[in-house]
Amino acid sequence: MTNIASTGRARAGRARGLSTKAAVHTVLLGYTIIAIFPVILVILNSFKNRRGIFSDPLGLPRGETFSMEGYATVLTQGDFATYFANSIIVTVSALFLILLLGAMAAHALAEYRFRLNTLLGIYLILGIMVPIRLGTVAILELMVDLNLVNTLLALILVYTAQGLPVAVFILTEFMRTLSRDIKDCARVDGLSEYRIFFEVVVPLIRPVLATVAVFSMIPIWNDLWFPLILASGDATKTVTLGVQQFIGQYTVNWSAVLASLSIAILPVLGLYALFSRQLIAGITSGAVKG
Amino acid sequence: MSEATTEQEKTAREAKPPKRRKRRVGGGWHIFVFIAPAVLIYTIFSIYPLVESLRLSLFDGLDDGSAVWNGLGNYVTLLFNPTWATQFWNALWNNLILFFIHMVVQNPIGLLLAALLSLAPRFGSTYRTLIFIPTLLSVVVVGFIWELILSPLWGVSETLLGAVGLAWLYQPWLGLESTALTTVSLISVWQYVGIPMMLIYAALLSIPDELIDAARVDGLNGWWIFWKVKLPLILPTLGIVAILTYIGNFTASFDLIYSIQGALGAPNYSTDVMGTLLFRTFFGQQLQIGDIHMGATIASMMFFIILIGVTIYLVLVQRRLQRYEM
Secondary structure: OHHHHHHHHHHHHHHOOHHHHHHHHHHHHHHHHHHHHHHHHHHHHOOEOHHHHHHOOOOOOOOOOEOOHHHHHHHHHOOHHHHHHHHHHHHHHHHHHHHHHHHHHHHHHHHEEOOOHHHHHHHHHHHHOOOHHHHHHHHHHHHHHOOOOOOHHHHHHHHHHHHHHHHHHHHHHHHOOOOHHHHHHHHHOOOOHHHHHHHHHHHHOHHHHHHHHHHHHHHHHHOOHHHHHHOOOOOOOOHHHHHHHHHHHOOOOHHHHHHHHHHHHHHHHHHHHHHHHHHHHHHHHHHHHO | OHHHHHHHHHHHHHHOOOOOOOOEEOOOHHHHHHHHHHHHHHHHHHHHHHHHHHHHOOEEEOOOOOEEEOOOHHHHHHHHOHHHHHHHHHHHHHHHHHHHHHHHHHHHHHHHHHHHHOOOOOOHHHHHHHHOHHHHOOHHHHHHHHHHHHOOOOOHHHHHHHHOOOHHHOOOHHHOOOOHHHHHHHHHHHHHOHHHHHHHHHHHHOOOHHHHHHHHHOOOOHHHHHHHHHHHHOHHHHHHHHHHHHHHHHHHHHHHHHHHHOOOOOOOOOOOOHHHHHHHHHHEEOOEEOOHHHHHHHHHHHHHHHHHHHHHHHHHHHHHOOOOOO
16 A cells, blocks of 8 residues: 555646645645644643643743642652553453454455354444444443442453444455465365464465554543443443543642643553554554445 | 366466455364364354344243243334333434434544645644644543533633633533533544544545546546545545544434433433433333343344444445545
8 A cells, every 4th residue: 555655646746836835734734733633732731830832822831830739749649550550451351352353254244154153243233323322221230230340341342342244244354355365275284273263274364454443442441431331340440431530530730630631642652653653554554445 | 086176276366356366275173273263162152142132022021030031022112102102202313313413513523634644734744743642542541531621610711711801602512401511522523533534634645646646637636636536535534534424423422421411311301312211221221121122122223233234335325426436
């Protein structure tokens, strides 16, 4: 895709006049500023004291306005270490299940012909069109019956169910393009169907798995609805819910509010810096196929 | 056994069109082992709750905790009982306004940005990466960021408007009944514009260069190539963007509005949407006691409303759009 883009790039570049170029950059740069200015503003001001936040909101934190008091409040008052641990446990476990079960199901759908194949395929991707939240009333009842309210397991199970349709869809599409020969060779060598999946197929689909992982991660990490409804206890709060409730309590303490927002933003930005290529490749390839 | 398998395999091969790849013939436990866990979790935690919600919406709760068959009674209450109907239509109307604002602001901006990015300017990938940042953030975080920025206490918006001589324009937009919903919608647009941008950008990239070259040979300039060649080719993607916007509008709006305006859709229900109405009805708020059956009814109504949208999309939009195949 990069190659196609860059040949187009070269041609388009030559054909266009300077003024067009300037206009293109003005619009893109303008919108980029609109997109990131609010985020930068919050992070900058989280490093200021109260006076600095209000007297000079647009300035950089300097000697007399620099302060970490907001972070100090957040770290002593809110139990953010627990919230982070919860978010990580929930996100990583759900991702693991989505990828493992999703890849297994996709493999079955792409590799074998059996009755119900098409039907099961359609059934599994129905969830893309129907948001799982609409079943919240019954999900809560179910969790009460299973004694899972206020446990991280409840969130993990729901997010797995939520993430499976997209994962199965993308992985099935991709697995249909895999070469048969390599799997048939393995069969001739006497590998069982399970070993073929884990030792032949999984290594081949690793890049797509990474894409699906980054892709499924964002809605899980950022969700407010299910933590609020299924696991709002102190021990099971996720970062998103923790920040939401912390800010509700500390509305007057601006440095604490800004610091807690920054604490929620910075890890996401860090991960994005690491995985943005993968994420963007995933969205664009999904779109081309979808 | 093995003979039967080869026989099946043969017929399967013959039955399939030659272009499609041959797939291994089924039978055997491994298929079940591969597919059962996903189907099980998905059925228990996604499909069953949905069906159960539909069932619950047909019952009415009694004071002793038992439920009694009520047919479509709950739906009649929701649509025609003055207290419920006012809230329902208000929430649905607000959702439709939200959808409308996303369609006329978010998606055109996304299209514009994608079109510019597809011209492959220098730093294109940097612009793309940065513009996508808000989409990654939690809706809660985004809500609070904008609540702070728009707050009259902090005065950042006033200062910025003042810098371009527009300070008089400033109002506490989130707090006014007349502007709250539009402001919330625009915040959501700011957050999610990256998604249509990426989807449309990818679609534009997948248009083969030969088509563009042919158009250029025919004497069309960049602007006309976009309107006459590229835009018709990416119509299916625009259709996908529209239906994603429609579905997302019923789910994502809850997080933002609950964070900024609370479960009551403040000020004075002017930002109340189906999501907040469902939350309030199910869990109760202030003097109102939580009601499972009315909650299930509202969720089911959302289901039907989404279903109507998806059906319109599938029947009217997608069928008429010819998908371009590489």
